[in-house]
Amino acid sequence: MLQFWYEFASTYSYVAAMRVEQECARAGVTVEYRPFLLGPIFNELLGIKDSPFNVQPVRGRYMWRDLERLCAKHGLPWRRPSVFPRHSVLAARVALGAGPAIGPVTRAIFAANFGDDLDISDPDVLRKLVESAGGNGEGAVALAQTAGIKARLRANTAEAQRIGVFGAPDFVVGGELFFGQDRLEDAIAWAQRT
């Protein structure tokens, strides 16, 4: 089993999200989806309330070019979002509210943000995305407003902090943390070994 930790505003999480299910299926490894929020973590570790890619323009320039290349490499749609980072709290809650559809819903939300430049903080957009992914749109958006789902997202973020997450995406296998989309293969190999 491989835990996939991701943040809907994160560009590199997009690349990982579009690949993780397929690569794990090929390797016979199951995926557990763990959306969380990077905002509180960046705030605590770096004292910033924005993406490090905005705060450090040199890193930002590299990242935008790198995303073009990575999406071309993996055959993923790519459009630089007109708002970055997008508010991702509701999207993360909706994903948690989608139940067994969390995998397809996660991919639909990421593709909307980074392939179609849609506002994934808009409940109407999210409702349609859940439907398009085969889930219950009304139900997931309604669940997203409940105390139970809000608590689950807070718990995910707290657990991410506890296990040493400092960015996204991450893969966790048997207590081993792998940071970055380019470590998916290492994480899968670890899962196969253990």
Place this chain on the structure above:
Amino acid sequence: MLQFWYEFASTYSYVAAMRVEQECARAGVTVEYRPFLLGPIFNELLGIKDSPFNVQPVRGRYMWRDLERLCAKHGLPWRRPSVFPRHSVLAARVALGAGPAIGPVTRAIFAANFGDDLDISDPDVLRKLVESAGGNGEGAVALAQTAGIKARLRANTAEAQRIGVFGAPDFVVGGELFFGQDRLEDAIAWAQRT
């Protein structure tokens, strides 16, 4: 042709340095060795005079564990250095002073720092490492003190800043920057395509 940009104090540069020549040779790509200094870059971009892995302990804890795993994966010797980051100015100058032996000398210096916990800021250590790598130890250490070599290292660091380097290692192919040891394969594929 692939430019390999590296810093002798950088743990991830070690992993890349031990692999770059062999992986490029296998792909029919030549390597240009470009040692540079991260210190001035971190100072300018982040306002710090230490490694970000020391300044941010959460990242540091991850990095030390990750290095163990990466060295095991690639069959590289690994001993966590008792001093981190080590002063790397003289080592970088000695590598530049080693002329055509820069590849083997680079690997010998990295292996000393991260495999044997040796002080790579010590001229005697460096002299022996150059000899062990088939170079002229006395000559390289003497050249390292000259204005010409000092200027070459400053020029490398200035060029790194100009092309948008913000960490190490990096690979540059036809103007494309790839950051991180885990992107060696992407950089080689780029070199083969162009």
